[in-house]
Amino acid sequence: MRSFLDFEQPIAELESKIEELRHLPGAADINIADEVSKLQAKAERLLRQTYAKLTPWQKVLVARHPDRPHLTDYLAGLITDFTPLAGDRTFAEDRAIIGGLGRFRDTPVMVLGQEKGADTESRVRHNFGMAKPEGYRKARRLMELADRFGLPILTMVDTAGAYPGIGAEERGQAEAIARAIEAGLAVGVPFVSVIIGEGGSGGAIALATANRVLMLEHAVYSVISPEGCASILWRSGEHAQQAAEALKLTAQDLLRLGVADTIIPEPLGGAHRDHAATVATVGDAIASAFSSLAGMDGATLRLQRREKFLAIGQNGA
């Protein structure tokens, strides 16, 4: 069963009609087949039109779509010999962030990112992709390990944000994020980050201080969730749609602002409609991002990263 977003209802209706027709007793009938292909063409047209002009708020919904491919899908599709590494060596293992060694197209890499989970059980296990300090400390540990052994770093960002809780604050959520940012900026190895879904605030940038920041076409990346922003500035969460517009959080906005370097196109109707195609395109984009960094030594990579971030917001964009 595919889940449909509210604005996809007309498409959902067409698709269920198609399904119905297909299961009619005389589905092989030439008239019915004809009708089905007509409806299919219509559904595709509608899908194309809808996704060609998604509003920022609709993009937020697509980015959070429960069927959207998550980190584990990319790991399965892109990384061979994946060898997960656990723990921050201080307090705990945080399953909101998965990380480890593996091969990306034969090259050993360090890969890590947030995992939101795909069903109730896995969502709980991964804490809905909201990491605690341990997660960010593990991320830092893995980035430093990669740096020491000269392994390129690949991160995938997909989180509503860092987890807000008593324990997380007690154990230094802020410090853990700050150190992860610091570590990401300091490594002397190629570092590529992909915003695959939701890039939520500090919890996202902690893994995204990369040489190349790629974003999926309908991914979002923001300083605060539209709901949070609306409840503070409009004093009501109901203005989330307006907040989403104002925040300029779409991949297209971020490319313009120099925050994202590349937009990775999604299959028609969003990444959730075709996992395999999405994973393959993301793989190609990662490969070309890494190859654009090939030949740079550690100092150059660090310098490039610093200059890239220092330049953001400087052109009065």
Next chain:
Amino acid sequence: MNWLTNFVPPKIRALVRKADVPDNLWHKCPACGQMLFHRELEANLHVCHHCGHHLRIGARRRFAMLFDDATYHEIELPKTAADPLKFRDVKRYSDRLREAQGRHQADDAIKVAHGRLGGASAVVACFEFDFMGGSMGVAVGEALVAAARLAVLQQAPLVVVPASGGARMQEGILSLMQMARTTIAIEEVRAAGLPYLVVLADPTTGGVTASFAMLGDITVAEPGAVIGFAGARVIEETIREKLPEGFQRAEYLLEHGMVDMVVPRRELRQTLIRILDLLHRRQPPAEVLPPQPVLVGKEPAMPALPAAEDHPPER
């Protein structure tokens, strides 16, 4: 304004104008509610003499408290694009910003100054919490970059006093990027072997805490200051529990190993001087310092010390 003020001719009105008397002779302590006389409050460094509550103070007052002889030079901060996103909520951000600029006679929520701290140069950056909640956007990030570079240029330590609600929402993703940019800035101070001290003032939260504010070589907090990443309300809504007593206060952070010390404002200046003397300047205790500054440019204060030990490695 009432009928009388309209009735009284302007000349007479000018005679009895209220502005002749400062209207803020008395302050109410936000913690204990006691009325505090401004002169006493000023003499007590804006700490309530009834309950010890540390009131929030502006950057210039802070500079005057920290620098030797209350003497410092404020630097002009880089101009940045105002309202880069053309942000609008119920109000335009550009209007909010202009309003804040007018009210505070300032460009943004931070000021940077250099001067002498315990006889030697130091660069201090202070947040203005009153200016849009001390929020960090491009201008604040840029000011911190400028402060860091000035410190490197002067071979002086950098002291930052944050007091901020976090990132400035109205600058969207660009404010989030300041977390990276400010981290780069203080990394430049570190690379130059200079100390970077943080004085966490009330309140320090959000993206400010989760970047440069938690990366100090030594971190000092003011008593009672609220310091944290997530806001208390957000946490309460998420976990649906009451928060423990003293949660996210400076003392709580000390207890949990997140800051080096909690220092009352009255001792802050001396504490910073002592730290810098021990950490960096390798000088005899501040009390026996000659009145004239001894650090000039890059000249080490005590040439007898081997240069290699001047700047111990960071990690």
